Amino acid sequence: MPDPDILIAGGGNAALCAAIAARRAGASVLVLEAAPRFYRGGNSRHTRNMRLAHDTATENLTGPYTEDEFWDDLLLVTGGQTDENLTRLMIGESKDMLGWIAEQGVRFQPSLGGTLSLGRTNSFFLGGGRAMLNTLYRTAETLGVTVRYDSEVADLDIDDGRFQSATILERGERRSISAQAFIAASGGFEANIEWLKTAWGPAAENFLIRGSPYNRGTVLRCLLDKGVAAVGDPTQCHAVAIDARAPKFDGGIITRLDCVVFGIVVNKFGKRFHDEGEDVWPKRYAIWGRLVAAQPDQIAHIIFDAPSLTLFMPSLYPPITAPTIRELAPKLDLNPDALERTLTAFNHAVRPGHFDPTTLDDCATVGLAPRKSHWACRIETPPFYAYPVRPGITFTYLGTRVNRETRLIMQSGRPSSNMFAAGEIMAGNVLGRGYAAGVGMTIGSVFGRIAGTEAARHARD
Amino acid sequence: MHATEALAEAGRLMTVCNSCRYCEGLCAVFPAMEMRRAFPDGDLAYLANLCHNCGACYYDCQFAPPHEFNVNVPVVLAKVRAESYARNAWPGFFSPLFARNARATSLVAVVSLALFLAGFAIVDAQGLLLVHTCPGAFYVLMSHTAMVLVFGLAFLAALAALGAGLANFWRGISEPLATLTSPAFFAEAARDAVRLRYLDGGGIGCMNEDERPTDRRALFHHLTFWGFMLCFAATCVGTFYHYVLGRAAPYPWWDLPVVLGTAGGLGLLAGTSGLLHAKFRRDPTLRDPENLGMDTAFTASLFLTALSGLALLLFRATPAMGILLALHLGIVLALFLTLPYGKFVHGLYRFAALVRYARERRALAAAAAEP
Structure with a gap:
C-alpha cells in the first residue's frame, strides 16, 4: 500500500x-x-x-x-x-x-x-x-x-x-x-x-x-x-462514583448510580464525608468520583431505605440489602456500631419538610457535619439497601x-x-x-x- | 425464579438494557421495557413477542459479544419467543411439535399427500392419469363436498387451536381481555403490524449479515403476507363462484380466482425464498440453531404450497393434473393442520403484544401529559 x-x-x-x-x-x-x-x-x-x-x-x-x-x-x-x-x-x-x-x-x-x-x-x-x-x-x-x-x-x-x-x-x-x-x-x-x-x-x-x-x-x-x-x-479527569462491582475496564454507563441524593454516603469507617444533597444530581454526579478517590481505600457506600428504591434509574447490579442496619454493615465490611452511630446521628438531624425529588426541596439536616442540604429524609424503613462505589474514570x-x-x-x-x-x-x-x-x-x-x-x-x- | 434458562437470560439482559436505554428509539421493545423495573416471565414473553428480530440493537450495542456483558437481545428474545409458542400450544400435548418442527411438518405433509393419492386412486385409478379439462375437472378425483368437508374441518380445527393458544398467551402475560377487544388499541396494533413498523432497524433498515442495514426481510415479509392474503382471497372468490354463481373450477386464466391466486402464489414464491435466503445468510452470532427447523418449516410449507399451486395451474390440462392436485391438496392440508404448531403463530402473538403495547403507550403518554 x-x-x-x-x-x-x-x-x-x-x-x-x-x-x-x-x-x-x-x-x-x-x-x-x-x-x-x-x-x-x-x-x-x-x-x-x-x-x-x-x-x-x-x-x-x-x-x-x-x-x-x-x-x-x-x-x-x-x-x-x-x-x-x-x-x-x-x-x-x-x-x-x-x-x-x-x-x-x-x-x-x-x-x-x-x-x-x-x-x-x-x-x-x-x-x-x-x-x-x-x-x-x-x-x-x-x-x-x-x-x-x-x-x-x-x-x-x-x-x-x-x-x-x-x-x-x-x-x-x-x-x-x-x-x-x-x-x-x-x-x-x-x-x-x-x-x-x-x-x-x-x-x-x-x-x-x-x-x-x-x-x-x-x-x-x-x-x-x-x-x-x-x-x-x-490529575484532572472526568470521574464519577460507579458500582464497585463493575469490571475493571469498559463497564460503560450501566454501572452508574443515581441514588446518592436519596441516601447517605459513608466511607470504610462508616462516616459521612460530603453533602449528598448539595444540588440536583445532573449538576453533582461528576464530583463524586473525586470525592470517593479521596477516601481511604477509595471505597464508599450509598445507604438508603425502602421508600427510595424506585426513585432513580435502574442500574446493572442489584443493591445489597438487609432487614436492619446492623445486619447490612457486615455485608459491606463496615463496623455495625459505626454505621449505626452515623445513621442515628443523621436521622436525629433530619428536620421535617416536603420531600420533592424534582426540585431543591426543603428537607435538610440541622446541626450535622457535613450537612445534607436537600432530600434529607430519615433512613428508617426496612429493608435497608446499599451500593458500594469506587471512582470510575471516564476520561483524562x-x-x-x-x-x-x-x-x-x-x-x-x-x-x-x-x-x-x-x-x-x-x-x-x-x-x-x-x-x-x-x-x-x-x-x-x-x-x-x-x-x-x-x-x-x-x-x- | 425464571422458568427456563432463556427466560433467566432475558431477565438478565433486560436489567442491563434498562440501565442503558440507548436503544429506546429503535423499536417497541425498549420503551416497553422502560415501563418496568422487574421482569417476571409473563412480561418477558410479552417483550419477546414485541421483538421483530430486526438486529439493530445487537449491532448498536456496546456490550454485545465479545464484551463480557454478552448482550445479544435478538437471539435471546427469539429463544423466549419460541418457548412461548410451545408453552401456549393447545392442546398442550402438541407442545413438543415445536422442538422437532421441521420433521413434524414434513411428516404431516407426506402422510396427507399419501392419503390424497391413495384416495384418488381408490376413487378413480384410471382417471388419476388422464386429461380432464371440463368445468368441475378437479372434482372427478375428489368431490367438492369431500374437499369442503376435509379442508373445512382442518381449518376449523386450526382456528380453534390457534384461538386457544392465543388465549393461553394472553393469560400468561396477565393482560385484561378488555385491552384486546378495545377497537382503538386493536386498530393501532393493526397499523403497526401491517406496516411492519418495527421491522426496520429504527428507520434505517434491518440488519442481517452484518451491521450494514442492507437487509430486505421487511420487503420479503410483505410479499409473503400479501401473497398469502391474495391466495386466501382467491379461495373466497372461488367459493362465491361455486355456491352463489354455480360455476365450478377450474376457471380460465383471466378469471378473478386464478388472477388472485397466481399473483398471490408468485408473491409467496418470491417472499418465502427471500426470507429463507436471508435466514441462511444471517450473521452466525444472530442465529438460533435450536429453532432453525421451526423458523423455516412454515416458510418452506408456504413456498411449496405456492409452487404446487402454480404447477397445478400450468399443467392442469395435462395427464399430470391428478398427481399435482394430490400434491397441492396434500401440502395445503398439512399447512392447515400444522398452522397452530409452527412459526405461523408468531403473527398472532406479535399482534397481541402490539395491542398491549398500544395500551401501554397510551397510558404512558397520558401520564406524561399530566401537570
Whole structure:
C-alpha cells in the first residue's frame, strides 16, 4: 500500500470526523485503530449524545441553546479554566455540526428516558454511540478511507516540529508509515494505570476505568516526550462514583448510580464525608468520583431505605440489602456500631419538610457535619439497601496544546507544520476541569472536522 | 425464579438494557421495557413477542459479544419467543411439535399427500392419469363436498387451536381481555403490524449479515403476507363462484380466482425464498440453531404450497393434473393442520403484544401529559 496523504492515529468520533473531512477534501487517508474491530472507536462507543448550540428548537431538541448560553455553561463547570479563544471557536462551529454529522448518515432522536434535563441542549444518537460509530465507519469506508484495526502507533519520528513517519505495531509486527500530515485522535491515557499512578499515587490502583481498555495514551506520551506542549493537569479527569462491582475496564454507563441524593454516603469507617444533597444530581454526579478517590481505600457506600428504591434509574447490579442496619454493615465490611452511630446521628438531624425529588426541596439536616442540604429524609424503613462505589474514570484531561487550526503547539511555542490533534487528546484546551454532558463529543466532532480539513489543505499544498 | 434458562437470560439482559436505554428509539421493545423495573416471565414473553428480530440493537450495542456483558437481545428474545409458542400450544400435548418442527411438518405433509393419492386412486385409478379439462375437472378425483368437508374441518380445527393458544398467551402475560377487544388499541396494533413498523432497524433498515442495514426481510415479509392474503382471497372468490354463481373450477386464466391466486402464489414464491435466503445468510452470532427447523418449516410449507399451486395451474390440462392436485391438496392440508404448531403463530402473538403495547403507550403518554 502506498503511503497515505494523511495518517490518523485513533478510531473514535474525532478520528472519523477528521478522516471524513480530509477524504471529502480530496486527501488519501489511513486510519489506525489500536483496538480490534469490535472495540473500535474508543470511548465514543459508550457515548450517547453531543452538546451543540442551536438557535431554534428542532424535531429532537425542545428549545434553542445559544452560543452565549453554551459559553456560560462551560465557564461555570470549568471555573474559568478554559481557553476562551478555542472554546468560543468550538461553540460557534458546533452550530453547523448538527447538520454536518447528519449528512454523514448519523441519526438522532429525542432525549432518552431519564435524561429530561438534557432534552434542550444535547442531541442524542439513535441507537447510541456505537450506532453513530458504525455509521461514520460506513461513510468513511464508502468514501475510500482505509481503516486498519489492531494497529497501534507505537512511535513517531518528529523532526523540528515536523512529522516524518510513524512506527506501527500491527498484530505484533512493526513497520513504518510516512505521510504528509499526521492527526493525533487517539484519546487519553485513562486505561494506563501506571500513568494514572504517577499523578494519583497508589490510589489509582483502586480506580475503575469506565471505557475502552485501549486508551493507554501511547501517542500522547510520545508527542509530549518529543517536544509538543502539554495542556491540562494530569490529575484532572472526568470521574464519577460507579458500582464497585463493575469490571475493571469498559463497564460503560450501566454501572452508574443515581441514588446518592436519596441516601447517605459513608466511607470504610462508616462516616459521612460530603453533602449528598448539595444540588440536583445532573449538576453533582461528576464530583463524586473525586470525592470517593479521596477516601481511604477509595471505597464508599450509598445507604438508603425502602421508600427510595424506585426513585432513580435502574442500574446493572442489584443493591445489597438487609432487614436492619446492623445486619447490612457486615455485608459491606463496615463496623455495625459505626454505621449505626452515623445513621442515628443523621436521622436525629433530619428536620421535617416536603420531600420533592424534582426540585431543591426543603428537607435538610440541622446541626450535622457535613450537612445534607436537600432530600434529607430519615433512613428508617426496612429493608435497608446499599451500593458500594469506587471512582470510575471516564476520561483524562492532560493533553496536547493546539491552535485554532488544531495544529499541535511545540514547547517552543511554534505550531507544528503538519501535526494536528482532535478529541480527548486535546480536550484539556477546552476543559481545564469540570464537565458538561456531551461536550467530549462536541470537542471530537468540531476539532476532528477542522483537523481533517486543515490536514488535507496542508497535504494539497 | 425464571422458568427456563432463556427466560433467566432475558431477565438478565433486560436489567442491563434498562440501565442503558440507548436503544429506546429503535423499536417497541425498549420503551416497553422502560415501563418496568422487574421482569417476571409473563412480561418477558410479552417483550419477546414485541421483538421483530430486526438486529439493530445487537449491532448498536456496546456490550454485545465479545464484551463480557454478552448482550445479544435478538437471539435471546427469539429463544423466549419460541418457548412461548410451545408453552401456549393447545392442546398442550402438541407442545413438543415445536422442538422437532421441521420433521413434524414434513411428516404431516407426506402422510396427507399419501392419503390424497391413495384416495384418488381408490376413487378413480384410471382417471388419476388422464386429461380432464371440463368445468368441475378437479372434482372427478375428489368431490367438492369431500374437499369442503376435509379442508373445512382442518381449518376449523386450526382456528380453534390457534384461538386457544392465543388465549393461553394472553393469560400468561396477565393482560385484561378488555385491552384486546378495545377497537382503538386493536386498530393501532393493526397499523403497526401491517406496516411492519418495527421491522426496520429504527428507520434505517434491518440488519442481517452484518451491521450494514442492507437487509430486505421487511420487503420479503410483505410479499409473503400479501401473497398469502391474495391466495386466501382467491379461495373466497372461488367459493362465491361455486355456491352463489354455480360455476365450478377450474376457471380460465383471466378469471378473478386464478388472477388472485397466481399473483398471490408468485408473491409467496418470491417472499418465502427471500426470507429463507436471508435466514441462511444471517450473521452466525444472530442465529438460533435450536429453532432453525421451526423458523423455516412454515416458510418452506408456504413456498411449496405456492409452487404446487402454480404447477397445478400450468399443467392442469395435462395427464399430470391428478398427481399435482394430490400434491397441492396434500401440502395445503398439512399447512392447515400444522398452522397452530409452527412459526405461523408468531403473527398472532406479535399482534397481541402490539395491542398491549398500544395500551401501554397510551397510558404512558397520558401520564406524561399530566401537570
